Amino acid sequence: MPPEPSAPLATIATALRRERERVGISLTELARRAGVAKSTLSHLESGTGNPSVETLWALGVALGVPFGRLVEPADDAIRVIRAGEGPRIRSEQADFTGTLLSAGAAHLRRDVYLIELEPGAVREADGHTPRSVEHVVVAAGRLRVGPEANPVDLDPGDYATFPGDLPHRYEALLPGTFAVLVMEHP
Structure with a gap:
């Protein structure tokens, strides 16, 4: 077995x-x-x-x-994810790890992630479901993020939002970069 x-x-x-x-x-x-x-x-x-x-x-x-x-496992109880814990999924393209903190309920369609990146290869993402939107707040380091045609550089505390249904990118510009990513799906 x-x-x-x-x-x-x-x-x-x-x-x-x-x-x-x-x-x-x-x-x-x-x-x-x-x-x-x-x-x-x-x-x-x-x-x-x-x-x-x-x-x-x-x-x-x-x-x-x-x-x-x-x-994300289905669970109605109070949930705490300690720093460094949670379901971590790595990228094949870059030194990029996403930890899902909260998935939206069926009627919300919103997910919250903690993403960790290191300089080097770029994480290139295909467009997601139509009309999806990404919101990013940098917590540490420096991040280049956004649509392939027009990415922006963000410092700690900076916020950006962009269409998630277009090809986009995540690129760490400094070691130890991490951010909170909120994805909305209509």
């Missing part, structure tokens, strides 16, 4: 199955829509995969759900 998946992987597995069944599509069709291998999706649904931020975003877009719905 295979070992039980760890908490984040079990949450992702359950959420993928739930959302795929809600939409009423097969593994093959979801894999096609998201542009991921069917074997990758099968591993994720069984709790044995190791998804990247990019893979989970592609699956969320293909399912028409926010990223947070795929990684």
Whole structure:
């Protein structure tokens, strides 16, 4: 008997199955829509995969759900996430880690993340669900963020908002950069 998946992987597995069944599509069709291998999706649904931020975003877009719905466990209790804890998802493209702090309820469609970045490669994101909006507040370091065509540089305490449904980027300009990201999905 295979070992039980760890908490984040079990949450992702359950959420993928739930959302795929809600939409009423097969593994093959979801894999096609998201542009991921069917074997990758099968591993994720069984709790044995190791998804990247990019893979989970592609699956969320293909399912028409926010990223947070795929990684946050359903829970009605008071929830505290201590610094350095929580479900951390790494990027394949850059030294970028996102920690989901709160996913919006079905009627809110808002997710809150803590993102950590280091200088080097740029995290390039495809557009998310139509009419989504991103809000970013830098807590430490320096961040270049925004639409590919017009990114802005932010210092600690600076805030920016931009359309999340267009290709955009995150680039740390100083070591130890981290920010709070709020994503709204209509």
